[in-house]
Amino acid sequence: MKQKLLGFSAIEMMVVVAIIAILAMIAIPSSLGRIVTEQVKAAMPLADVAKQPIAAIWKATKLLPKDNKDAGLPEAEKIVSNFAYSVVVEDGAIHMTFGNKAHAKLKDKVISFRPAVIEDAQIVPVEWVCGNAKAPEKMVVKGENKTTVPAEYLPLLCK
Numbered sequence: 001m002k003q004k005l006l007g008f009s010a011i012e013m014m015v016v017v018a019i020i021a022i023l024a025m026i027a028i029p030s031s032l033g034r035i036v037t038e039q040v041k042a043a044m045p046l047a048d049v050a051k052q053p054i055a056a057i058w059k060a061t062k063l064l065p066k067d068n069k070d071a072g073l074p075e076a077e078k079i080v081s082n083f084a085y086s087v088v089v090e091d092g093a094i095h096m097t098f099g100n101k102a103h104a105k106l107k108d109k110v111i112s113f114r115p116a117v118i119e120d121a122q123i124v125p126v127e128w129v130c131g132n133a134k135a136p137e138k139m140v141v142k143g144e145n146k147t148t149v150p151a152e153y154l155p156l157l158c159k
Helices: 010-061
Strands: 084-090 093-098 110-117 127-130
Touching (some): 010 084, 010 093, 010 110, 010 127
Antiparallel strands (some): 093 110
């Protein structure tokens, strides 16, 4: 009488391992992109340190600060977080440079936050335009966009 063997053959096991490897290769890049995007989002609140003084100066004088000193902020390298190592104010725009614990794809990349204003109505609050986004209708964006973070890692608000 023949005995029937139960279990998997080596070839069947190799096919299963190959399928799992292919699925992992597809999933890993998409999760890395999500991690980088989350780091960008986590770093964005650091720019709020500069937004309030810049908006106040605009409202009071209709001028935008030229640099950190004019905005009443410390040197750029003293405004840091886990994912950013400097925040520079330049002609009213805020440029945050990624570093410290940021993912390698973000190291030394910049994201800009530019003030959008209505030039003849200072009472209207300053709106902030992130990265490559367009200004709200009827508002004028001030400052240069120096964003170098790849568009695929920018939050939807900044594209």
